[in-house]
Amino acid sequence: MNWFSLITATSFMPVPATKESGDVDNLYIFLLVSGLISFIILIGGMVIFIFKYRRKTEDQKSAYITHNTLAEFLWSFIPFVIMMIIFAWGWSVFHDLRRVGEKGDVEVHVTARQWAWTFKYANDIEINSPSDKKLLDDPDSTLLKPEIVVVPVGKTIRFILTSDDVLHSFYVPAFRNKMDAVPGRRTTFTFTPIEKGDFTVFCTEYCGTKHSNMMATIRVVDGEQFAAWQAEKIAANAGANNKGPAERGEALFKGSLGCSGCHSIDGSRIVGPSFKGLYGNKRDFADGSSVTADDAYIKQSILVPTAKIVAGFPPAMSSFQGRIKEDEIKDIIEFIKTLK
């Protein structure tokens, strides 16, 4: 990090990557400069008075000044005017960031859930982020590698956000924009990228254990590359449909259903129990009962997770009722059977 870059006001902000973010930065520079001037007047004045009017002898007298109407009027009115400028400027920038109701050239439905994002394009391309791979090779890191969501440069992109469970918030620092994903509601996040490159998405509304892990990468590319990417994804989707049930189950597990966020397949503990060696083996429950994991048990756990709570784990899973189809459950069971 370069400390000297303090000289330019917005140097700690990520590069502004959208049309709107440049306007936010201009407002920021105004705020910083006007704030700095106010600070210097106030604190500078205070420091000067401390030194100038320091008590030097014990009987030193002070002046008797109770008020001064002109001064008081000025220091109320001038801040008021400045704040009104900041208000109005903020409003105009805000209006550009919001653009409610405006259709995008590219529209993507984004669903948040503990602790992942699903991006679904109009032509059924689906990206789930983060992946199940570690972001860093540091053994202590808990961050997972974000998946890449591709959008074209220069076009209006609209993300339509919602959440399956709790509040999340979709934040892209380089776009200077964020919007909550609210269960039961749709909100929009509209932007026009002007810079190509990779930009990180964070979740900024606290949502539990792996809140800090809900990342994604938005990759801005030019039009042809975007078209090529889409074609490639569509082809891959077609290929996936020819796969066997266990492979389809694996894709669901790691992908759109996001099971891998809480359950490992290698025996390690994440939030919920691992699926390694689950099928056909005994499970002990918090209430003391136990059962051999079979199709019926796994299906019940997906649809009514609170029916049987595995001993030593919190009842943290929410129901997939309505979000999962009958064949998908079968595919997942097939996949779990392979995890010996």
Add this chain to the structure above:
Amino acid sequence: MAHEQHNYLNHQKGIWSWLTTLDHKRIGIMYFVAIMSFFFLGGVFALLVRAELFTPGKTLFSADVYNRMMTYHGAIMVFMVIVPGIPAIFGNFVLPIMIGAKDVAFPRLNLMSWYMLMIGAAITGSTLFLENVDTGWTFYTPYSSIKTGLGVIPMVLGVFIIGFSSILTGLNFIVTTHKLRAPGMTMNRIPLMVWALYSTAILQVLATPVLAITLLLLIAEKTLGVGIFDPQLGGDPVLFQHFFWFYSHPAVYIMILPAMGVISELVATYSRKVIFGYTAIAYSSLAIAGVSFLVWGHHMFVSGQSEFAGVLFSFITMLVGVPTAIKLFNWIATMYKGSIRLDAPMLFAIGFMFLFTIGGLTGVYLASTGMDVHFHDTYFVVAHFHYVMVGGTLMALMGALIYWFPKVTGKIYSDLAGRISWVFIFTGFNVTFFPQFILGNMGMPRRYYDYLPTFTELNQMSTFGSWLIGTGFLVGLYGVFYALLKGKEAGNNPFGGKTLEWTTTSPPPHENFEKTPVLTGGPYEYR
């Protein structure tokens, strides 16, 4: 001393006489002991939270343990330290004396408020051993209502009871101020500390019930499945935020107005000068109290509320900025042509103004909708509210402690200990929280257990600063014990204060004054 002076400390003896006391001065001391213990606990959590963030990835604890510590730190500091802090401790001690009264209007209610705080704190604290809570101090639904453990119920029940303690104290102060002023003390002659406590009390009485109801609704949803906030039951998750901030925005002024009162006293006494713009300071407190009820939506600019709502809340928020600025100008104008002494309390007052200016100015950034969208829920907000709340309230609390210590105990607090403590707290504070503004610029969200490696250096600075702050408060605590054991006798008015508490003995007698004082002028007549 030749003969044992008769005062409120030796008026009665034994622990039982304390636990059943109706004397506002003793109750103030009981609050001090209780709140300082909470502060210690909240501080330990703060240090642990910062220690975990020293490196990216797992440093000491798992994510769940981190989230819990973050929750307890916030909930303890807000509900059990900063909200009750100055009013309960110093308000109780000095308010009646400052207006020349024998006690507060309802002494029994006053003792009951203390017990409510204790009971509430015990219930909230019990969750530490029963079932830890990991929602953050804001308890946002639906996470709190459906996605996390049942510990939330006792936790918010405790906060609910603490809220009643706050309401009762507020009620008591309002009536005391109206009914028990000494002869000659008109409303325009009461000290600014009293004005601040009075405005705070109005907020406490009007805003806290909203919090109470909100928490009850949350409990109802969690235990009975009544659909209020949870969309799966047909509720509205954002409704909770409206309720919560309808209390919690005014609450930030409950936290800061008493501190502003303290600063007014300190600046006048240590500048030995009549306060500049008494009326402006007094009435700006009321203005702040009034307007702060209409701005809660500025915490929800990105919650999905309409653009119009956002803009309206932004506008009203800007209006709160004006009376806040007026106060700062007035304090500084009071120092103009003063006779200033930089004793430890004055250093804390200056520290307050420095930190509060930064906190207040960054508040304006956040009040501007277009800017807040970037900063909301990032470390920038964490820095902002620590600058105003901690920099403001805790600086004032330390200043108040050293300033009124001789009045309370009859002993002088060592100025040297106060100054050393100040140096650590003030530098530590800036080292801790200034980097967080930059982290916010870079986009680091708040309540993060783990972060990208690019945020490492600034987080390390911040953690290092937290150790300095910790040291500073330990020195401050040492000063208390040292003064109690070895402090010099204080005399009645060691700092040349002009308000009424300095006209009685130190420590004051059981009923505050031997003879009821009669006022002939305003509170800060340094001529």
